[in-house]
Amino acid sequence: MWQIPKDVPIFQDFIPKFSRNRPGHSMQPKGITEHATANTQAGANAKAHARYVKGPDAAARPASWHFTVDDREIWQHLPLVENGWHAGDGYNGPGNRSTIGIEMCMNRDGNLNRTEANTIWLTVKLMLEIPTIETVIPGTVWQHWHWNKKNCPMTLRGRANGWADFTAAIAAELRRQTAGGDTIDPNLMERIKRLERTVNQLRTDLDGALKAINNAGKALTG
Numbered sequence: 001m002w003q004i005p006k007d008v009p010i011f012q013d014f015i016p017k018f019s020r021n022r023p024g025h026s027m028q029p030k031g032i033t034e035h036a037t038a039n040t041q042a043g044a045n046a047k048a049h050a051r052y053v054k055g056p057d058a059a060a061r062p063a064s065w066h067f068t069v070d071d072r073e074i075w076q077h078l079p080l081v082e083n084g085w086h087a088g089d090g091y092n093g094p095g096n097r098s099t100i101g102i103e104m105c106m107n108r109d110g111n112l113n114r115t116e117a118n119t120i121w122l123t124v125k126l127m128l129e130i131p132t133i134e135t136v137i138p139g140t141v142w143q144h145w146h147w148n149k150k151n152c153p154m155t156l157r158g159r160a161n162g163w164a165d166f167t168a169a170i171a172a173e174l175r176r177q178t179a180g181g182d183t184i185d186p187n188l189m190e191r192i193k194r195l196e197r198t199v200n201q202l203r204t205d206l207d208g209a210l211k212a213i214n215n216a217g218k219a220l221t222g
């Protein structure tokens with residue numbers, strides 16, 4: 001359904017400090033909130049949204065999020081340790097204050113399937129790189145809808161099993177990228193074997209000592 005890319009370029013272009021939509025509250029991300037821009041105009045790609053979110057309209061709302069993804073690239077607008085205003089669940093809402101916000105572009109001159117594949121790639125990357133986000137599904141990746149019942153991301157919500165397929169693809173990519181963790185480094189295996197030999201030797205020595213104590217006891221009582 002999606003061909004998950006090996007790599008996607010990420011450009012950083014942060015919202016200016018002290019802008020109304022860069023509140024600067026420190027954040028330890030617990031999860032990721034997925035959005036769709038609802039802007040189908042040609043050219044409304046990730047770079048265009050990087051411009052928009054630095055401008056007066058986004059500041060006045062105030063609205064902000066961490067990443068915008070299109071079919072070719074990703075733009076980051078906020079550091080991962082600061083919150084944005086994207087979840088619509090209030091000043092202290094857990095969506096706003098503890099999740100990374102990702103906007104998926106809907107520009108009609110873009111490829112939505114590739115945008116979604118790039119978003120799956122980014123979501124997995126963040127789950128693996130941010131220590132405070134657990135690498136499990138569900139419970140870590142949310143629809144904007146989860147926080148305030150807005151119909152967002154409308155693209156995934158608008159088709160049968162859209163969200164279920166999307167989160168299943170994230171889980172599959174997580175499994176694929178962490179599968180290497182099951183194979184044990186040969187040097188580590190050798191150390192484990194040496195430890196096993198030491199433990200076996202200690203067990204033999206202990207058995208011998210216990211027998212000696214037992215015999216000594218018998219000798220005393222006999």
Ligand SMILES: [Zn+2]
Nearest residue numbers: 035036144152
């Ligand atoms: Zn949204």
